[in-house]
Amino acid sequence: MASSPITMMKMKLNNCSPPSTAAAAARFLPLLGPHQIRFRSSVAPLYNPSFPRTIITRPTFSSSSIITAAMANEASVKVIDGKKVAKDVRDEINAEITRMKDSIGVVPGLAVILVGDRKDSATYVRNKKKACETAGIKSYEVCLPENSTEEEVLKYISDFNDDPMVHGILVQLPLPSHMDEEKILHAVCIEKDVDGFHPLNIGQLAMRGREPLFIPCTPKGCIELLHRYNVEIKGKKAVVIGRSNIVGMPAALLLQREDATVSIVHSRTTNPEEITREADIIIAAVGKPNMVRGSWIKPGAVIIDVGINPVEDATNPRGYRLVGDVCYEEAIKVASAITPVPGGVGPMTIAMLLSNTLLSAKRINNFK
Known part of the structure; x- marks a missing residue:
């Protein structure tokens, strides 16, 4: 966990201070060559x-x-x-959701299940809920106490699997230590596995010529x-x-x-x-x-x-x-x-979660 x-x-920060002049000179010797990365020719590199x-023509050189x-x-x-790219993605998602709602009356829905009271997990869930609202995705949230049973979590997953208003299901990790994480994640039906963690999704991702339903965010x-x-x-x-x-x-x-x-x-x-x-x-x-x-x-x-x-x-x-x-x-x-x-x-990561949820809603409703 x-x-x-x-x-x-409380972890100590590794020394990441700028190097000395001599160290910098040694480190940046390779920069004097004509190295560059190729980029697509249709855009500015x-x-x-x-x-x-600087072209070195003799063994001596100026460190300056x-x-x-x-x-x-x-x-x-x-x-x-x-941040900027994520905002652009959310804006694109919002436009697509508006088109879907106007065309077939469907709004994508994302269900998030949170077990326990970890502050970092609660923060992540809040951020996801806020992002859903910004993009126009309906958010469903279940918060369960730390001592909840696996059966309780599995019951909520089963209900969301069967709910036509829910197109994506996310179980916030990590789960409490007494729960079988693999068993719970496998319970999410693959068609709503917007986290992309289902073994079949990962298996399809690993195979040439196959396409996973979802890619991990x-x-x-x-x-x-x-x-x-x-x-x-x-x-x-x-x-x-x-x-x-x-x-x-x-x-x-x-x-x-x-x-x-x-x-x-x-x-x-x-x-x-x-x-x-x-x-x-x-x-x-x-x-x-x-x-x-x-x-x-x-x-x-x-x-x-x-x-x-x-x-x-x-x-x-x-x-x-x-x-x-x-x-x-x-x-x-x-x-x-x-x-x-x-x-x-x-x-x-959150922007891609919303993207996967939209993709799921389109696929389930056969909307192009």
Whole structure:
């Protein structure tokens, strides 16, 4: 079970301070080459062709010119705005829902089941409910006490499975320890599994030539951000850090479907830095603050940071601040594009949940 933010805020922040001048000079030597990522030709590339490149013609060089190049890359890095993209997605969903309501009188419905009183889970459920209201989706909410039985949860799932007004069912995780999470998630009928966690959905996602009914929301949001920012995936080397069923594994499958060459870095990987440094695209979803350093990143790489980690910060009124799995201060000096934390992948997860709910309502009602 994941630790609560109050517990996690006691974690010590890894040193993520800017490197010394000498260290920066060594780190940014690769930037002096003509490396860039290819993007679709129909749009403006993220790579800035005006980026100053220095050609080394002799063994000696000026460290000040290297630092200047590093600063220029930091100024030109594209910050991938998940909040803006999520709003655009919600607006598109709202327009489609209006069209559906006007055409066939159907409004998509999303049911959320929350068990227990975890503050972080309650916050997530509130955010989902608010997003539903904004997009025009009808929200159904069930809040059960911590000591509820599996049978009670399964009864609500069964009722929502049979309810024609409900097109998506979400069981908020984690569940209390006395409950069989797998059994409960499997009880959600696959046609309403808008979280995309049903084994049949994951199985279809893994197989070539098959299409899952739903794609898990966070990985789907990661790929959507790459698409909306016109990042070329086909033929690129991609590294996914983390192999969870919720993010890492399905993210790797999605990248593979986009014809990327995919490597997965996990807790048993012996050379994670070396593997990650080869990537054109990095999706970090491991839950360790600032684990991915600037030295791990290939110049010009695109970074999607899924991690949301509270770390101790005495200067913050809350006593902590949120950071990703990637050391942002170092990464922006090397990457061509990166998601911030917060404000990157987080808003997209909820937007994709709404997208899946709309998709379900259209499919169930045979609405094109």
